[in-house]
């Protein structure tokens with residue numbers, strides 16, 4: 001047998017590498033979101049399913065479109081657009097008109113990601129950019145929540161879902177009222193989220209209900225336990241930095257507590273604050289998005305605390321019942337600044353020679369003695 | 373595993389698979405002499421040695437064949453009894469050709485070391501001992517090959533009170549220091565005492581990772597009740613063996629950025645270096661052989677080999693049962709070693725291991741490079757607390773000066789931890805090396 005000179009590969013150290021790849025990490029985020037998606041569809045039925053498909057489909061198509069334009073390769077392989085689509089859908093009301101959902105998805109990719117140069121270069125969480133856009137553009141539709149667990153939810157569409165583009169969506173309340181009469185559930189008539197109910201009616205519900213969300217009436221509310229559970233999966237696989245959600249929730253808690261103690265009739269109790277609105281989902285799945293958050297340890301803490309603080313301030317003093325979205329976008333905007341002022345102290349920087357061990361200079365150092 | 377949590381360590385770092393089990397249990401074995409020996413004149417940090425021999429000259433093993441060129445240089449000795457074939461340009465591990473003495477071995481010769489003398493090190497002055505160490509050709513036996521006598525020479529205005537002996541061997545696969553501590557602890561202790569005498573250190577601490585508790589036991593037994601020498605057990609983690617990190621763990625002192633250990637009263641030496649000093653100095657011998665680990669998926673007979681310096685890699689690999697189809701040869705550990713450009717390059721003084729990775733091992737590393745997703749894992753890995761993610765972004769924008777001036781690029785010692793954990797597979801360390809060399813160019 002002839003001996004072949006093997007092709008010797010030249011490369012630089014390190015020669016070993018150990019990490020999940022970016023696509024693997026993103027795919028696992030998708031897995032972690034799946035239970036939430038299923039639960040959401042279970043809560044709201046086919047309207048929610050259709051909305052999800054439209055939103056996700058639009059994000060994927062937009063991602064591909066913009067990547068083609070920029071000449072980048074196989075952008076869908078990193079699954080990040082899929083995550084954007086899912087997160088965006090989960091923040092929309094289930095009866096949100098489909099055409100508006102498509103616009104939200106397009107804006108999320110176009111303004112949230114593509115103009116910055118794609119994944120890794122974006123400043124903001126794309127899903128929240130899309131959500132913020134439709135919040136401003138369609139203020140009525142974005143706040144029209146349908147109750148969860150409507151009896152006919154797997155058979156009929158919520159009327160507003162199928163609204164034609166540029167048309168004012170049909171008012172769903174008569175439809176809901178009819179459904180309510182048919183099934184003799186009068187509770188179901190409420191279409192306010194728990195947060196709106198508290199904000200405008202002073203009703204703060206029951207914590208267990210918020211954690212589980214298994215009863216009707218809790219619309220726009222994901223079960224807190226499920227969200228935490230899904231996030232724990234990512235944390236256990238070292239695919240999410242747990243410090244971010246902990247800092248966000250901690251920031252919200254320490255802001256809400258003194259307010260509540262000061263005047264419990266005007267301000268919500270801290271647990272209610274943590275469990276309502278999108279705070280859990282936002283803290284665990286949006287604020288923790290690596291791209292928009294600082295990487296320095298102290299930066300992460302400050303970023304999280306700012307988001308938690310701003311969320312509670314908006315909720316307590318602003319005109320809007322929900323503040324987490326704007327708080328995260330603000331956090332994203334501040335991230336580069338926060339990071340630049342929280343650079344870690346590097347080994348050996350700021351320390352000096354041990355003077356106790358230094359002799360009075362007798363002879364000068366020869367140049368050869370300076371080494372390395 | 374949990375006991376290791378009790379042992380001291382530095383913050384951050386990574387835990388690559390150790391891969392030491394196969395060779396850690398294998399005693400040091402001598403490798404036969406290769407028919408051809410290549411001794412490059414520059415195997416160390418500093419000026420190349422000057423050849424003392426000419427073509428056709430007969431050599432006896434251990435005889436000086438090249439002299440040191442100044443203080444920052446070391447001599448070379450004949451690793452084998454044989455005849456000089458020439459002093460020629462030959463390929464080096466890094467690629468460019470360098471001058472080397474080529475020796476044809478007399479395979480029938482007894483290979484006795486004839487060149488030796490006596491040295492009563494306890495009577496010798498530190499200056500004499502430093503000179504003797506330079507004459508032995510000793511250099512740091514891992515990394516850049518820094519001349520040992522220079523390292524032990526403390527500038528006159530500093531006092532050193534502690535000798536830190538580095539027995540961490542934190543690189544995966546490497547087991548030579550481990551075997552050495554087990555098999556040659558007497559040489560090591562003698563070397564430590566010589567180094568203490570030279571540096572004036574009052575105490576010595578041998579830092580050993582807790583995956584080598586048998587070595588710790590062996591050392592403690594050899595030390596007996598000498599109160600000046602102790603063993604400090606540290607947690608197994610990469611890069612525990614980085615001298616400034618180990619020094620901080622063992623003494624609590626932090627070396628100023630850009631400074632040297634002697635500024636905080638410490639001198640650091642590797643166990644392999646000190647064991648050889650202990651072995652060679654009393655007999656005034658030169659450094660002609662070293663122990664290396666040959667391992668990796670591509671060899672059938674991995675082990676710890678005592679190998680003559682100048683042995684071509686090809687010969688060493690064939691002896692270790694090389695399949696002949698592996699595509700990656702690493703001189704040194706997988707985290708900081710270099711790939712060898714060809715099989716014809718020789719084993720030199722600083723080479724601690726020869727690792728052969730096959731294609732299968734390579735596939736898992738062939739992940740595509742994607743943009744940084746700012747996951748922060750590199751920050752959690754960097755033992756000197758740099759911000760590799762930001763440095764990487766600056767490097768992409770070619771802002772090399774900013775990297776050095778504002779983000780402490782020069783404190784990076786290229787340990788590779790950041791690249792190791794990066795999910796985007798960004799070659800961060802490579803960027804940093806390029807940035808440093810461009811900064812050096814510009815400074816000229």
Ligand code: SF4
Nearest residue numbers: 754784786787788790
């Ligand atoms: S190679 Fe440099 S930047 Fe990367 S982890 Fe090591 S010291 Fe830090």
Ligand code: SF4
Nearest residue numbers: 744745747748750794
């Ligand atoms: S590990 Fe890689 S992807 Fe993560 S922050 Fe560092 S450079 Fe970016």
